[in-house]
Amino acid sequence: MLRIRPFALCRPLLRQNHRFGLTFSAHGSSAAGGQVTGLVVGDSTQVQSVVEKAKKLKGLTTVLHSTSSQYASPVPEVVSPLLERLLSDNSPYTHVFFNATTFTRPIYAGNAIATVRAPSSIPVKFFTVRSTAFKASAPEDGAQVEEKTLDPVEVVDSPTQHIKTDLTKSDRPDLGVASRVVSGGRALKNAETFKATLEPLADVLGAAIGASRAAVDAGYADNSLQVGQTGKDSKLIVAVNKDPDAPIFQVADVGLVADLFEVVPQLVEKLKQ
Incomplete structure (x- = not known):
């Protein structure tokens, strides 16, 4: 884009x-x-x-x-x-x-x-x-x-040079422009669980994957996947958390108090039908 x-x-x-x-x-x-x-x-x-x-x-x-x-x-x-x-x-x-x-x-x-x-x-x-x-x-x-x-302005001996650009390659939509994002936080325990839990849901939804800052800091996901904790620009926020007082429920449009490790696999199966 x-x-x-x-x-x-x-x-x-x-x-x-x-x-x-x-x-x-x-x-x-x-x-x-x-x-x-x-x-x-x-x-x-x-x-x-x-x-x-x-x-x-x-x-x-x-x-x-x-x-x-x-x-x-x-x-x-x-x-x-x-x-x-x-x-x-x-x-x-x-x-x-x-x-x-x-x-x-x-x-x-x-x-x-x-x-x-x-x-x-x-x-x-x-x-x-x-x-x-x-x-x-x-x-x-x-x-x-x-x-x-416009005629360009040529700069001689620029103090800053572009060396290379490293882009994360994925078959999923780019996080910056995706219409759907599946995001997880520190509750996903580790990088392996983060991937195993979120990727099937993202694949069936055709969504990008995001991660909270806590998940990124803990090494569950790459820094390029970090998203804002409130999703202020989102049109619809669906949250799953087993803590009924979790802050995410204050901004979510739809909230489910449940264990994500039980709900997400069930949701994936329903969406595949």
Whole structure:
């Protein structure tokens, strides 16, 4: 999926990461107001296919793109000069949410909301948005999106170099974009039990596998599988815990007080029927 990361508004500039595909929220952008511009950076094998997909997205006004071998696996020190030139004094990309200086963001795994105030003297403000915070816009053949090319800014002797990218390969959906996630915690005892218990359920549901921070810290699962403890962006949360006072029941839509080692195998068998 292509994650579009909002960088600035009144006219928002969104950076699009080619590595993860393409996702854009018209709802999120319209809530921000005004015209929405996307920025795609990459090398010659990456950019054009992403630009063509972006041009079909309803709600996107303009797609800027810049191509360079340096942008194949971009690091901040390489991309920042391009953004600096783009966000110059004469840039139309200025403030977030109509010159707003006060924003809210979740902290403590979503259990609290922090209000952050930035000085009004700062002309450009950067922020990121969770890809699951808004419903993604579907491609639309009739979308009218303008395409513009930006000359790359070549960086000589960058202090940071991209060495390699290690991606976890799985036949299951990617955790970041999965519509279903089966997640387990420390109660699963060890890595072997974690795998033996959750994988059959995830397979029958076509779901990704997630793990709590406690399970990751205990070595039951890889760090890439860690999910938030409350699942704030989830549309439906189903919880199984033998403790009726478990915190998860405070946010779950459906809760079952039972032993997961008994319930999960039964559920798998029912779903297979």
